[in-house]
Every structure is written in structure tokens, then in C-alpha cells.
């Protein structure tokens with residue numbers, strides 16, 4: 347595993363990995379690396395899924411928060427960054443390393459998460475009061491987010507930085523969302539610079555050829571690799587197929603005079619879908635109809651995109667930067683709704699229309715209000731464009747549940763459900779295995795995370811076939827000495 351072996355007399359480098367989240371599941375990404383007497387946390391994500399269980403996992407940490415020397419963040423999605431304010435609230439005050447786009451997105455997304463929690467809490471407490479149930483509190487507030495943002499230190503792609511003595515960090519583009527990075531930690535053994543172990547963490551890995559962000563870049567080397575496996579055992583099909591399918595579903599909505607609800611994270615899928623709707627309407631492949639991006643976040647995100655040309659591909663760069671050029675995330679029929687009043691006004695919307703709203707897995711946010719009001723109408727179609735984790739409302743709807751529980755109340759489901767995997771911000775199994783095969787050396791050990799058990803098994807089997815024999819699928823809390 348090391349570049350060269352030398353008997354240091356101390357038994358060599360002691361590297362310990364412990365997996366606290368996204369272990370045998372998709373959400374709550376959080377892994378602890380111990381090396382050279384330092385403790386580095388990779389990601390600090392929120393768990394989504396069964397409400398009670400998620401709340402418990404999200405409100406505590408399975409380690410001494412004050413013992414963490416640094417956090418390295420792969421990207422801004424809440425299942426990777428959402429517990430940072432909790433970490434800080436519990437006493438962490440060292441640095442959080444991320445790309446600058448991730449920092450800017452976290453600023454918008456964590457504040458949004460705090461205000462959503464405050465709003466959801468009010469709503470739930472109103473219902474709890476009626477039912478004589480105890481009140482709940484938000485996990486963190488906007489104030490906690492402000493304190494967290496002060497700890498960020500930004501590091502650009504391909505600019506190695508020694509974050510702690512003997513630990514050097516390099517970010518590379520992960521092609522997943524704006525600012526997303528793979529993490530390489532170069533861990534030196536003692537003082538000898540030549541004895542290093544390269545630890546690679548894919549974070550969430552994107553697809554080649556996605557509409558907006560750049561393609562993933564491979565690692566220069568990885569002796570130990572932690573890889574995601576979201577779409578293990580599955581294949582997405584080409585991007586243009588996704589666009590064709592979108593055209594079909596939108597045309598059908600127009601035909602029915604119905605409402606198309608697309609639950610999507612404000613960052614990532616929303617921009618890809620908007621980009622394609624724009625192209626399809628302009629080329630008259632779909633009838634013109636109003637499109638609402640109902641998220642106080644999404645309009646800020648377009649602004650953040652403009653400030654980070656290092657993150658998007660050449661096609662998008664040209665659209666965004668040319669003088670008087672088109673805004674790929676804005677067009678005549680598109681409206682971003684920011685205020686709650688504007689959002690509520692969508693209740694009386696003339697059909698056909700399209701509403702894109704978060705959260706992507708229907709676990710909170712404005713999309714729940716749109717679903718609550720429209721899910722009983724057979725003219726409504728709900729289109730899923732992102733991964734739906736186990737036990738989330740999104741997953742249940744996709745599985746065909748006829749009753750939806752929203753804020754503790756039951757609604758009959760009569761809306762149609764559709765899914766397009768091609769918009770996935772995650773590599774499918776083939777793309778993931780190709781990415782790993784392109785690493786110049788063969789990793790000696792691989793840990794498969796961020797997937798449900800079947801997906802993990804499929805990726806592990808693929809890795810074994812490619813000749814990597816030491817593959818583990820860690821359980822939550824499991825500890826490995828390398």
C-alpha cells in the first residue's frame with residue numbers, strides 16, 4: 347500500500363477509519379479518519395428517512411465532537427453538510443475545508459435548512475398541540491449556521507494543501523453538483539515524505555456528459571478508497587433519453603391540462619431540468635406552459651453559478667458569459683418564487699403548469715404543500731428525477747403507496763408517478779466502476795458506502811471482478827485499522 351516499505355521501528359503508519367453515516371444506507375454521510383494522531387471528519391451529513399430515527403441520529407454525535415481536528419466537506423448537499431451546524435453547536439471550532447463554490451452553496455442551503463426547520467417545527471407543533479403531543483424544537487437555527495460559516499476555509503480544485511501536520515488535502519471535480527469534489531488525503535508516515543498513503547473518498551460521484559457541471563476527474567492515486575455506490579446494480583441510459591422522456595411527460599401534462607410536480611433539490615437537478623425545459627420549449631418540442639421553481643434558494647443558486655466558472659462545462663460557460671447571452675436557468679415562461687406568499691399563490695395556478703420544488707425526497711420543504719393539495723387529483727403527475735432513499739415519502743410514492751402521510755395527516759394518492767433516472771447526479775454502476783478502474787494504481791482496500799445493501803453488494807462484486815479483493819461494506823460505527 348505504501349510507495350516503499352521501510353522499517354520505522356514503530357510499526358509504520360496507523361490509519362484508522364470509522365464509518366458513522368451513509369453506512370449500508372444513502373444519507374447521513376460521515377466518516378472519521380485518524381492518522382498521525384489527528385482526527386479528520388469527512389462530511390457531516392444529515393440523515394433522512396424514518397422521522398423518529400432520523401431525528402435521534404441527527405441530534406447527537408457518536409464521538410467526542412471536540413476531539414475533531416478538521417472537517418473536509420465533499421459537497422453542499424444536506425446529507426453531506428447538514429449536520430455541520432450541530433457539530434459547531436456542540437463545541438467544534440476548528441476548520442471546515444471545502445471548495446469555494448461549496449462554501450457559497452452551504453451558506454445558502456444551511457440557512458435555508460434552518461429556516462425550513464423553524465417553519466416545519468411550527469407547523470408540526472400546531473398539529474401536536476391539537477393532539478396533545480409534546481412540542482419539538484428545530485435542530486439548529488440561522489444563528490448556528492452563521493457561526494458555522496465562519497469556520498470554512500476554501501481550497502480550490504487541484505491545489506494541494508497541508509491541512510494538518512502530515513496530512514495533505516487535494517480536491518478534484520466530482521461532477522456531481524456545483525462545487526462537488528472528490529477528496530484525496532495524502533497521509534505521510536512519520537517525517538519521511540516518501541512514505542505516504544493516499545486515501546481517496548469519492549464523495550458523491552457524478553456522470554460524464556451531464557448538462558451543466560464538468561465531468562468527474564480521476565484520482566492521481568488511491569491506496570485506500572472510500573466509494574459511494576448509490577446506483578449499484580443499475581444503469582441510467584444516455585442523457586438525451588432523459589430529455590426525450592421529459593418531453594413526453596410534459597406533453598402529457600399539457601394534454602390532460604394538469605399539474606406536473608417535480609420534487610428536486612434546489613441545487614443540481616433543478617438546474618438540469620430547467621436547462622432542458624428551456625431547450626424543449628424553445629425548439630417547440632413541448633407546448634409552452636408556465637414553469638415555477640418554487641424555492642427561495644434556487645434563484646440565489648443561479649447567482650452562485652455565475653461566480654464559479656471553474657465548476658461548469660464549456661457549453662454552460664458560453665451561455666452564461668457571452669455578452670447579452672442567454673441565461674440557461676431563466677427564460678420567459680420560468681418564474682422563481684421566493685416568498686411564502688408567492689408560493690401560496692401557486693395553489694390557484696391555472697393548468698397546465700410545472701412546479702419544481704424541494705426537497706427532492708419529499709421529506710420537507712414547500713413540495714410537501716404542493717403534494718398535500720394536488721396528490722389526490724388524477725390530473726397531477728409527480729416526476730422524480732433524483733434518488734429516493736428508503737423510508738422517505740418520495741420512495742413510498744414511487745413504490746405505489748396509495749396513502750401519503752404528510753405532516754402527520756393522511757392523503758389519498760390519485761396522481762400519476764413518473765421517474766427519470768437519466769437526470770441522476772450520480773454515476774450508475776458501470777460509470778462508477780470505470781471511474782475506479784481509471785485510477786492509475788489498483789487500490790489495496792476499498793470501502794463501499796452511500797448505498798443500500800443491494801447496491802453495495804453489486805458494486806463490491808464489480809470491484810472483485812476487476813481484481814480488487816479487499817472490499818468491505820462497513821456497518822454504522824464499524825472501525826477499521828489499515
Ligand SMILES: [Zn+2]
Pocket residue numbers: 421423426522550
Ligand atoms: Zn449529493
Ligand SMILES: [Zn+2]
Pocket residue numbers: 372375423425426550796
Ligand atoms: Zn449523497
